[in-house]
Amino acid sequence: QRRRIGSKDKDKEISEEITAEREQAAGQVWVADCDGDIVGCIFRESETRPGVRRICRLVTGCWYRREGLGRLLVQSLELKERETGAWRVYAHVPYPSKVGEAFFRKVGYRQVAEATDEEDDDEMKKEIPERGFMGYPLTKVFYKDL
Numbered sequence: 510q511r512r513r514i515g516s517k518d519k520d521k522e523i524s525e526e527i528t529a530e531r532e533q534a535a536g537q538v539w540v541a542d543c544d545g546d547i548v549g550c551i552f553r554e555s556e557t558r559p560g561v562r563r564i565c566r567l568v569t570g571c572w573y574r575r576e577g578l579g580r581l582l583v584q585s586l587e588l589k590e591r592e593t594g595a596w597r598v599y600a601h602v603p604y605p606s607k608v609g610e611a612f613f614r615k616v617g618y619r620q621v622a623e624a625t626d627e628e629d630d631d632e633m634k635k636e637i638p639e640r641g642f643m644g645y646p647l648t649k650v651f652y653k654d655l
Contacts, residue, residue: 536565539585541578548573551582553590561632562590564600567609583616591655598655599636601648610649618651 534555541549549569553562564586569578587598600618602609610620621633639647 539582539589541569541582543573549578549582551586553586558632558635560594560596561636562586562595562598563636564598567600579612580616587653587655596655597632598653600651600653601639602651604638604646604649610651613651616653618653621650621652 536555537553539551539553540547547570550566551564551568552566554565556562564583567579567582569582590598600613602613621636621638633652636650636652638650641647
């Protein structure tokens with residue numbers, strides 16, 4: 510049976526304790542705002558491997574593109590993660606997103622397939638592009654060592 514949420518339900522306070530473990534499992538979001546309006550954000554997945562972080566989404570408002578906002582968000586995330594001991598950040602870019610690929614190259618990321626044999630370590634082999642139902646690629650993986 511469906512329950513309709515009425516105005517009396519909206520006033521109820523839902524209190525849940527946010528623990529460090531729960532926060533780590535949920536990942537993090539950095540938000541850029543201008544005069545109270547959200548103009549961009551970057552999402553980092555939860556920490557699944559020590560020292561390795563993964564950007565899963567970067568979004569900027571259309572009026573703020575090509576103004577350095579995306580670069581600022583990525584640099585902020587990298588700085589914060591470097592302070593917490595991370596040594597590598599991965600970014601999964603939707604395929605085919607030429608704009609996304611160009612952006613991440615411009616901010617210093619390299620595509621995983623472009624890594625030399627010296628850099629081809631076991632850690633990099635764990636980060637594989639996402640594939641769709643028929644096996645077609647959905648993302649390209651980029652990385653940057655901090």
